[in-house]
Amino acid sequence: xxxxxxxxxxxxxxxxxxxxxxxxxxxxxxxxxxxxxxxxxxxxxxxxxxxxxxxxxxxxxxxxxxxxxxxxxxxxxxxxxxxxxxxxxxxxxxxxxxxxxxxxxxxxxxxxxxxxxxxxxxxxxxxxx
Numbered sequence: 001x002x003x004x005x006x007x008x009x010x011x012x013x014x015x016x017x018x019x020x021x022x023x024x025x026x027x028x029x030x031x032x033x034x035x036x037x038x039x040x041x042x043x044x045x046x047x048x049x050x051x052x053x054x055x056x057x058x059x060x061x062x063x064x065x066x067x068x069x070x071x072x073x074x075x076x077x078x079x080x081x082x083x084x085x086x087x088x089x090x091x092x093x094x095x096x097x098x099x100x101x102x103x104x105x106x107x108x109x110x111x112x113x114x115x116x117x118x119x120x121x122x123x124x125x126x127x128x129x
Contacts, residue, residue, distance in 0.1 A: 025080055029077055030077065030078075032077060033073055033074070033076070033077025033078055034077075036070075036073045036077070037070060037073060037074065040066050040067075040069055040070040040073065041070070043062075043066055044062070044063040044066050044067070047059050047062060047063060048063070071097065071101075075093070075094070075097070079093070081093060081094075
């Protein structure tokens with residue numbers, strides 16, 4: 001058996017599913033994902049800029065919840081992650097996404113907290129100029 005015959009005989013046994021049975025990989029799936037993303041961005045924008053909700057804590061909670069929903073929408077419609085993905089890669093990608101979000105959020109809050117603590121005394125009240 002030559003090397004070419006051996007390579008050809010086993011060339012397509014990679015375990016990848018290249019089928020087009022996922023509805024999210026169609027043009028309609030991309031449009032649905034895009035429209036959901038626009039709506040999930042417009043609602044928090046309206047809440048913050050329009051002042052729809054007076055209580056800041058409630059507004060932040062709603063924006064955070066919609067941000068989490070938008071992450072799921074992006075993972076399903078644009079990254080094509082589903083329960084049939086390759087051998088646990090979906091779970092690893094989800095864990096990695098959560099770790100990155102926690103690092104970014106914790107780092108941002110840490111920087112903002114330290115900037116607030118380390119401001120010059122005259123800058124906090126707007127006086128001093």
